[in-house]
Amino acid sequence: MARLSRSGQKPGKRSAKRLILFVFIFGAAALVVAQSAPQIRHFFDPVRTVAGDQLGGSDTVSLWARVTGQVARERRIKDLESEVRELSRYKAAAISMAERLEAYENILNLMGEPPVRGVTARVTAESDGPFAQTLLANAGRAHGVEPGAIAVNEGGLVGRVIQLGEHSSRILLITDFNSRVPVMGEVSGVRAILFGGRDGLGGLTDLPERSGFIEGERILTSADGGAFPRGLVVGEARLLSGEWRVKYGMAKRSGGYVQMVPPPMIEAPEPVATLPQADETDAPAQASAAQGVRQ
Structure with a gap:
């Protein structure tokens, strides 16, 4: 009559379970090592991509969110992430345009708007x-x-x-x-x-x-x-x-x-002082000087 172990199982069955567990662990380790090899990795890329899209893709709601009833929360997070990415692009464009505008103003010596006080x-x-x-x-x-x-x-x-x-x-x-x-x-x-x-x-x-x-x-x-x-x-x-x-x-x-x-107010310019007119006695001298310049 076969002897039983303390747990009530036969030694043959316990050895078979250990063998199955050892084979499973060895297969998992071999699979991980095989995926790290460049020659074998490309065989697993399509499967990994499909599984990633189904479980937690960037454009679809993840399977875990569907199971736990957090679809609305997951979609809101993705919408906010998309909005942040879009705003980041607008921010970069705005900074570039501001730097370009400042350079143009410096080149043209443009008088900007006065500081607003209110x-x-x-x-x-x-x-x-x-x-x-x-x-x-x-x-x-x-x-x-x-x-x-x-x-x-x-x-x-x-x-x-x-x-x-x-x-x-x-x-x-x-x-x-x-x-x-x-x-x-x-x-x-x-x-x-x-x-x-x-x-x-x-x-x-x-x-x-x-x-x-x-x-x-x-x-x-x-x-x-x-x-x-x-x-x-x-x-x-x-x-x-x-x-x-x-x-x-x-x-x-x-x-x-x-x-x-305050409303935009531009002060009226003050009249420029008129230049003194030359006397009639200075007219011949000015005419001779002008003739010498032409020559």
Whole structure:
């Protein structure tokens, strides 16, 4: 009668299990070593690629996320990673363009815009004012606000100060129908006049006949007329029913804050002192000197 081991198994069965385990370990080690060889590695590359795409590819949701119910989280992470890569490209292009622009300005000896100084104030909506779309700011002449100051917030251009008090000011929003803002397309360079609309979108007038804006491009102030500085963000161009409109970029908050910067003012030049006129007695001497130069 065959003897049993302490675990209750026969010695033959235990030896067979050890042999199978040894063969499995040896096969796994041989497979790893074989994949490290350049001559054999290319046979496993297609299998490895397919398995990687199925389990955790860069463009698809991984199998583990599907099993654990984290598909939405996995997709959000991939979207953010793609957005970061895209923003990195834009950042590199912006740095290159800024360096090139600075070099051009140095070559041309270009006079840039003066540094902007402004006053930050809290604004509240006004319901019974003289205009349909206005804000009241808790800063006025005593705080350094100037007549015709430009109001901006984190989204872009908000409006312009039309009434100035000692400790408060009234801002006419660019969404009001009475507002007129000279604008231009950031990419197309097309210029027009923006006025407020009733549907929350700005209208454009004085558009050129043979050119138009580009869908989605930013609309900036053009500084025509001297009421607004150049380059303030107004919104984005939208083509609706064959008509160009502007989606405003300013942040619409009834109890937010705005920064009021002085309007772009260029001081009038002082008259140059006139040169003293020569006397009639000096005319023959000047004529003879000119004749000697010609000779």
